[in-house]
Amino acid sequence: MNKIVVLTGAGISQESGLDTFRDANGIWAKYNMEEVCTLEGFKKNPEKLHEFYNQLRSNLPKYLPNAAHIALAKLEQAVLKKEIEAELVLITQNIDDLHERAGSRFLYHMHGELYKIRCTTCDRRMEWHKSCFPYTSCPYCHAVTLRPDIVWFGEMPYYMQEIGRALSDCNLFVAIGTSGVVYPAAGFVNEVQGRAKTIELNLEHSMGTSNFDESWQGSATELVPEFVNYLLNAYQK
Numbered sequence: 319m320n321k322i323v324v325l326t327g328a329g330i331s332q333e334s335g336l337d338t339f340r341d342a343n344g345i346w347a348k349y350n351m352e353e354v355c356t357l358e359g360f361k362k363n364p365e366k367l368h369e370f371y372n373q374l375r376s377n378l379p380k381y382l383p384n385a386a387h388i389a390l391a392k393l394e395q396a397v398l399k400k401e402i403e404a405e406l407v408l409i410t411q412n413i414d415d416l417h418e419r420a421g422s423r424f425l426y427h428m429h430g431e432l433y434k435i436r437c438t439t440c441d442r443r444m445e446w447h448k449s450c451f452p453y454t455s456c457p458y459c460h461a462v463t464l465r466p467d468i469v470w471f472g473e474m475p476y477y478m479q480e481i482g483r484a485l486s487d488c489n490l491f492v493a494i495g496t497s498g499v500v501y502p503a504a505g506f507v508n509e510v511q512g513r514a515k516t517i518e519l520n521l522e523h524s525m526g527t528s529n530f531d532e533s534w535q536g537s538a539t540e541l542v543p544e545f546v547n548y549l550l551n552a553y554q555k
C-alpha cells in the first residue's frame with residue numbers, strides 16, 4: 319500500500335493572500351513573536367494577544383482556498399473513493415481553515431486552529447468564530463480564562479501520537495510550503511529517512527532542503543496540482 323503523509327505550512331496559503339511567517343513581509347516582520355505567540359506574552363498582555371488573533375480570525379473569510387488546497391482535497395477524495403491504491407494523512411501547521419474549505423475532511427492541525435478557543439480552567443476546546451477578550455467568559459464553566467487554541471512557542475503540538483504513527487508507517491513524505499525551521503515539524507523528514515521517499519515542494523530552498531530526496535521549487539498553486547496528478551496516475555488501480 320502507498321502510504322502518503324503530507325505536511326503543509328504557511329506557503330500553501332500564501333497565494334490565497336495570507337501572510338507567511340518568515341518571508342520578507344511575513345507575520346514575524348510585523349509582530350513580536352514573544353508578545354503574540356508565547357504563554358509569557360499572553361500573561362503579560364492578554365489584550366494585545368487576543369487582538370492579534372481576533373484580527374486574523376475576522377479576516378479569514380476574505381481568503382479563499384487556492385488550487386493547491388483543492389488538489390490535496392482531490393487526492394483525499396481519490397483515496398476515500400478507493401480510486402487509487404493509497405492512504406493519506408494530511409498534517410498542517412496552519413491555523414487557517416483553507417484545507418477544510420477546499421474539501422479536505424481529515425487533517426491534523428498540529429498548531430491549533432483560529433476558529434477554536436480553549437478554556438484553561440475546564441480545559442474544554444470549542445468552536446469560536448467571534449472575537450475573544452480577556453473578560454470573555456467560558457460558555458461552560460464561566461471562568462474568564464479563555465485563550466486561543468493555538469500552540470505557542472514552547473508548547474507541545476497537537477496530535478503528536480497520531481502523527482508519530484503515520485510517520486512510522488509511511489513510504490512517501492511530502493512537505494509543502496514550509497521553511498523547515500520550527501520543530502517538531504521540521505524534523506519529520508528525518509524521522510522517515512531510509513523508509514520513505516521524501517519530497518519538498520516550496521517556493522525556494524528551505525532550511526530542510528538537503529534532507530529531502532527531491533526538492534521541487536515553484537509556487538504551491540503550480541506544483542501541488544501537478545504533483546497530485548502525478549500521484550493519481552502513478553497509484554491508479
Ligand code: APR
Nearest residue numbers: 327328329332338339340411495496497500520521537538
Ligand atoms: N508556494 C510555495 N511555497 C511558498 C509560497 C508559495 N506561494 N510562498 C512562500 N512559500 C514558502 C517560503 O519560501 C517559506 O519557505 O513557504 C515557506 C513558509 O515558511 P514560514 O513562513 O516559516 O511558515 P511555516 O514553515 O509554516 O512556519 C512554521 O512557524 O511561527 C510558526 O506556528 C507558526 O506554523 C508556523 C510555524
